[in-house]
Amino acid sequence: MTTPERLRLTSGTVYDPANGVDGVVRDVCIEAGRIVAELPVGAPRLDVRGMVVMPGGVDIHAHVAGSSVTHARRLLAEEHAADPVPAPRLADGPSPRAGSGGTVPSTFATGYRYAGLGYTTVMEAAVAPLAARQAHAELDDTPLIDSGFYVLLGNDDYLLRQIAARETARARDYAGWLLGVTRAYAIKIVNPGGVAVWKGGGADGSRNVSGLDEAVGSSAVTPRKILETLAGAAQALALPHPVHIHCNNLGQPGNAATTLESMRALAGRRAHFTHLQFHSYGGERGKPWKSGANDVIEYVNGHPEVSVDVGQVMFGPATTVTADGPVEHLLYASSGRKWVNVDIELETGCGIVPYSYREKAAVAALQWAVGLELFLLAKDPWRVVLSTDHPNGGTFLQYPELIRLLMDRAYRDERLKAVNQKLLTGSALLDGLAREYTLGEIAIVTRAGPARLLGLPQKGHLGPGADADVTVYAPDADRAKMFAAPRYVIKGGTLVVEEGQLRRAPAGARLAVRPDYDPAVKSDVKRFFDDYASVAFENYGAEP
Amino acid sequence: MSAATRTVEHVTCLGCGCACDDITVVVQRGRLTEAQRACALGAAWFGDGQVPDAVRIRGRAGTLERALAEATALLADAKRPLVYLAGDISCEVQRDAVAIADRLKGAIDSLASTAAPGVLAAQRRGRAGATLGELRQRAVLVVFWGVDPGARYPRYCARYAVDAVGLAAPGGRTSRRVIAVDVGEARGPADADGRVAIPPDAEVDALGAMRASVQGRAVGTDAPLEPAIALVHEMTTARYVALVADAEPGATPADPDRAEALTALAQALNGPTRCALSMLRGGGNRSGADAVLTWQTGFPFAVDFGRGYPTYRPHAGAAERLAGGEVDAALVIGAPATLPGSVARGLAAVATVAIGPRASAADWKPVVAVDTGVAGIHEGGTAFRMDDVPLPLRPALDGEDVRSAAATVRALRERLEAGA
Numbered sequence: 032m033t034t035p036e037r038l039r040l041t042s043g044t045v046y047d048p049a050n051g052v053d054g055v056v057r058d059v060c061i062e063a064g065r066i067v068a069e070l071p072v073g074a075p076r077l078d079v080r081g082m083v084v085m086p087g088g089v090d091i092h093a094h095v096a097g098s099s100v101t102h103a104r105r106l107l108a109e110e111h112a113a114d115p116v117p118a119p120r121l122a123d124g125p126s127p128r129a130g131s132g133g134t135v136p137s138t139f140a141t142g143y144r145y146a147g148l149g150y151t152t153v154m155e156a157a158v159a160p161l162a163a164r165q166a167h168a169e170l171d172d173t174p175l176i177d178s179g180f181y182v183l184l185g186n187d188d189y190l191l192r193q194i195a196a197r198e199t200a201r202a203r204d205y206a207g208w209l210l211g212v213t214r215a216y217a218i219k220i221v222n223p224g225g226v227a228v229w230k231g232g233g234a235d236g237s238r239n240v241s242g243l244d245e246a247v248g249s250s251a252v253t254p255r256k257i258l259e260t261l262a263g264a265a266q267a268l269a270l271p272h273p274v275h276i277h278c279n280n281l282g283q284p285g286n287a288a289t290t291l292e293s294m295r296a297l298a299g300r301r302a303h304f305t306h307l308q309f310h311s312y313g314g315e316r317g318k319p320w321k322s323g324a325n326d327v328i329e330y331v332n333g334h335p336e337v338s339v340d341v342g343q344v345m346f347g348p349a350t351t352v353t354a355d356g357p358v359e360h361l362l363y364a365s366s367g368r369k370w371v372n373v374d375i376e377l378e379t380g381c382g383i384v385p386y387s388y389r390e391k392a393a394v395a396a397l398q399w400a401v402g403l404e405l406f407l408l409a410k411d412p413w414r415v416v417l418s419t420d421h422p423n424g425g426t427f428l429q430y431p432e433l434i435r436l437l438m439d440r441a442y443r444d445e446r447l448k449a450v451n452q453k454l455l456t457g458s459a460l461l462d463g464l465a466r467e468y469t470l471g472e473i474a475i476v477t478r479a480g481p482a483r484l485l486g487l488p489q490k491g492h493l494g495p496g497a498d499a500d501v502t503v504y505a506p507d508a509d510r511a512k513m514f515a516a517p518r519y520v521i522k523g524g525t526l527v528v529e530e531g532q533l534r535r536a537p538a539g540a541r542l543a544v545r546p547d548y549d550p551a552v553k554s555d556v557k558r559f560f561d562d563y564a565s566v567a568f569e570n571y572g573a574e575p
Numbered sequence: 576m577s578a579a580t581r582t583v584e585h586v587t588c589l590g591c592g593c594a595c596d597d598i599t600v601v602v603q604r605g606r607l608t609e610a611q612r613a614c615a616l617g618a619a620w621f622g623d624g625q626v627p628d629a630v631r632i633r634g635r636a637g638t639l640e641r642a643l644a645e646a647t648a649l650l651a652d653a654k655r656p657l658v659y660l661a662g663d664i665s666c667e668v669q670r671d672a673v674a675i676a677d678r679l680k681g682a683i684d685s686l687a688s689t690a691a692p693g694v695l696a697a698q699r700r701g702r703a704g705a706t707l708g709e710l711r712q713r714a715v716l717v718v719f720w721g722v723d724p725g726a727r728y729p730r731y732c733a734r735y736a737v738d739a740v741g742l743a744a745p746g747g748r749t750s751r752r753v754i755a756v757d758v759g760e761a762r763g764p765a766d767a768d769g770r771v772a773i774p775p776d777a778e779v780d781a782l783g784a785m786r787a788s789v790q791g792r793a794v795g796t797d798a799p800l801e802p803a804i805a806l807v808h809e810m811t812t813a814r815y816v817a818l819v820a821d822a823e824p825g826a827t828p829a830d831p832d833r834a835e836a837l838t839a840l841a842q843a844l845n846g847p848t849r850c851a852l853s854m855l856r857g858g859g860n861r862s863g864a865d866a867v868l869t870w871q872t873g874f875p876f877a878v879d880f881g882r883g884y885p886t887y888r889p890h891a892g893a894a895e896r897l898a899g900g901e902v903d904a905a906l907v908i909g910a911p912a913t914l915p916g917s918v919a920r921g922l923a924a925v926a927t928v929a930i931g932p933r934a935s936a937a938d939w940k941p942v943v944a945v946d947t948g949v950a951g952i953h954e955g956g957t958a959f960r961m962d963d964v965p966l967p968l969r970p971a972l973d974g975e976d977v978r979s980a981a982a983t984v985r986a987l988r989e990r991l992e993a994g995a
Binding site: 096098100101102104105106107108111112115116117118126128129130131133136137138139161162164165168169172188229230231360363364369370371372373374375376377383384562563564565566567569570 | 584585587596597666667670674677678694697698699700701702703704705706707708709711712713734735739740741742743814815842845846849851865866869870871872873874875880882883884885886887957959963964965966967969992
């Protein structure tokens with residue numbers, strides 16, 4: 032069928048947690064790209080009786096576009112060759128494009144595959160401001176998903192100078208200017224201060240920061256100060272999504288203490304802590320790792336101002352890609368794999384190491400278990416989002432498998448038996464976690480929750496006025512199978528997946544903020560650019 | 576057309592991969608009369624902004640409409656078409672060009688195949704790199720490996736790695752030590768603070784020995800390698816090292832393993848200290864072609880859509896395909912003057928469509944030639960610096976009645992897509 036202007040999805044079993052609908056048989060009405068309360072009697076109908084209807088999926092944290100992602104793509108010729116993506120046969124609209132897959136697919140393939148999973152909104156989680164123009168171009172070449180990105184702050188020299196000079200207001204205005212000029216959606220902090228230290232170099236062995244109160248150049252600048260300044264800026268600028276934080280000490284044994292300290296540093300203020308799994312390890316440096324999930328999630332449970340996404344590790348190939356340069360250097364040194372490092376002037380870094388998580392590897396198994404513990408011990412699903420930090424912990428194509436692990440205890444226990452349990456002693460997962468996620472809870476952690484945390488009132492629900500992003504699944508006891516292949520996907524009112532086949536690939540919209548700030552900051556930033564930058568202030572950013 | 580003089584500031588020059596974006600262009604009576612701050616290479620690249628405006632079909636003047644119709648027929652009928660991304664086009668045009676290759680199930684290649692060893696080394700090993708501005712901030716030891724940027728990258732030293740002041744180099748040149756490694760005739764800058772000479776046939780061995788030395792492994796005492804190994808101590812004790820080499824082909828072919836050996840050395844230096852390898856690339860937005868091809872297909876050059884999806888044939892780029900008779904029609908997008916000789920020679924034997932600056936002057940006699948403006952002079956968009964930093968183009972002669980490459984290529988794409 033062609034996509035009608037109006038469409039009534041009839042008699043589906045609807046999961047719309049934002050509107051308190053938990054598995055109720057009802058119609059969903061669409062008109063002109065939006066959900067509406069009613070349609071005239073003669074409107075076209077699509078019978079979805081017996082099927083599960085949810086809002087389109089919302090990915091709050093993935094790496095899908097921009098300079099670092101394309102650096103990763105360059106590394107993965109073998110993966111791309113092994114996973115070709117022929118152009119889909121589309122019914123109408125923009126011409127189909129061929130591409131390649133693997134852990135970091137080409138742009139068009141990324142859009143097709145997300146839509147094929149029923150995801151219709153994706154946030155790219157880390158873009159260097161210097162390369163914002165590239166990120167927009169790549170998102171323009173990624174069809175089917177509405178998208179935006181988080182711009183990297185917190186290791187940038189201009190900001191660190193403002194913190195050193197206690198110029199909090201100017202730091203806020205700078206953040207406001209940067210968000211606007213790069214057309215970004217939110218502020219991302221990666222290893223606050225640590226990347227700046229990594230780039231500072233030196234034969235003195237200093238390659239990173241390890242604690243919240245370590246000096247970053249000036250003694251007035253510490254990871255704690257960076258977190259406080261940017262959390263304050265996001266609040267003062269009234270951004271729809273709070274600061275999105277990748278804590279210090281990613282991947283280190285004992286880093287749960289750093290994570291908890293970071294959360295306490297911002298107590299009472301809205302903050303989103305991303306890929307929490309990579310930051311929830313107990314033990315200490317130089318000693319065996321263990322799970323620190325319980326302590327971390329207990330804090331999250333008790334603090335409604337905190338939200339997280341899990342960053343689950345899934346077994347199989349992955350590609351680690353992050354602005355956290357020093358972490359990737361460690362992974363390179365320990366794994367001996369390919370390694371990309373790019374120090375990005377005055378701003379941030381970029382590190383990439385292709386990787387593989389093996390069930391029989393003790394640390395990978397621990398990481399897998401820690402992620403599941405975070406999910407299963409979380410009390411409020413509205414603040415705990417499903418993610419794999421694609422492609423770091425695994426790819427977005429592994430979300431259905433992850434959903435099965437959350438919904439099906441028997442399956443989970445069976446998988447647990449197959450993993451290396453050396454480091455799992457004393458972990459909650461090994462002791463037995465009975466919880467099984469319901470479909471309603473899955474709808475929260477994959478769409479309603481992230482949409483709410485992103486401050487996107489038109490996403491993640493099926494109430495009147497919402498964007499008509501709808502996914503229809505055929506129920507299957509094997510939840511991985513069910514979530515891997517939705518029967519229908521509607522994006523902005525367009526029927527993009529029909530009978531499980533991708534049929535249309537319209538362009539997505541760009542999500543960006545343009546906060547108000549005192550424009551006086553621009554002349555000060557321009558002076559800094561004139562002194563140090565290698566690009567003209569006037570050529571910076573991504574304004575059309 | 577206004578008689579008044581006007582100036583356009585912050586113009587990005589694509590004369591080489593430095594992509595200096597501080598050029599002020601002066602325009603008088605529709606002619607470009609000055610490119611302030613541009614080097615000689617840049618001044619030549621800007622020229623006076625005058626480009627031919629011909630549309631030629633089999634050597635005769637024709638309309639754009641006819642040219643597009645002929646081009647569509649020629650390409651749509653081809654069994655083994657080739658799309659080639661030449662220089663002086665924006666990323667926006669490159670994106671449409673890849674779509675055309677995809678549609679035609681053809682092959683697509685770019686100027687990157689002339690610098691393939693560097694690309695392949697980066698794919699095998701990765702990279703230890705930095706944007707040029709970060710070298711400016713951090714590098715206190717700059718090692719020019721067989722290259723003096725003065726000739727082909729004239730403002731590299733002034734703007735980036737050497738003379739400009741940076742956070743860790745407050746005195747600019749005086750804060751840094753510059754070493755020239757002379758590899759045979761490929762010599763480093765004349766004003767270097769130190770020099771090391773390496774015989775060309777010992778270059779890759781020297782890089783390997785240096786890496787071994789950085790990693791603390793025993794290194795034999797091979798006389799030709801000694802000066803290189805002696806350099807290691809200086810590198811490992813500097814706070815941040817920039818290692819600079821030319822990725823573009825030189826007068827004599829480089830050892831194919833050289834790029835990988837340079838990458839491996841730069842990576843190893845990140846144990847004891849910090850190091851970034853800066854591989855110099857030429858102009859015309861060639862780095863943009865690598866990026867666009869990579870994000871759209873997963874491969875940086877030498878891509879073949881023949882099976883209905885992209886496959887990578889890095890050792891069968893445009894020159895090899897043309898020489899092997901694997902091409903029956905070609906679409907060249909960009910300035911023919913930027914083509915490598917091997918590709919230009921091969922094009923003479925097949926039916927071609929050329930769209931780009933001075934296409935009508937191509938000496939391989941295209942069946943259809945459509946002259947357009949030059950990206951960055953007559954039309955806007957995005958171009959990449961050699962370090963993959965994207966920059967906006969500010970055309971000084973925008974709206975001066977020069978045919979747009981972007982609009983022409985888009986029109987061709989739409990015709991090809993409509994003919995499903």
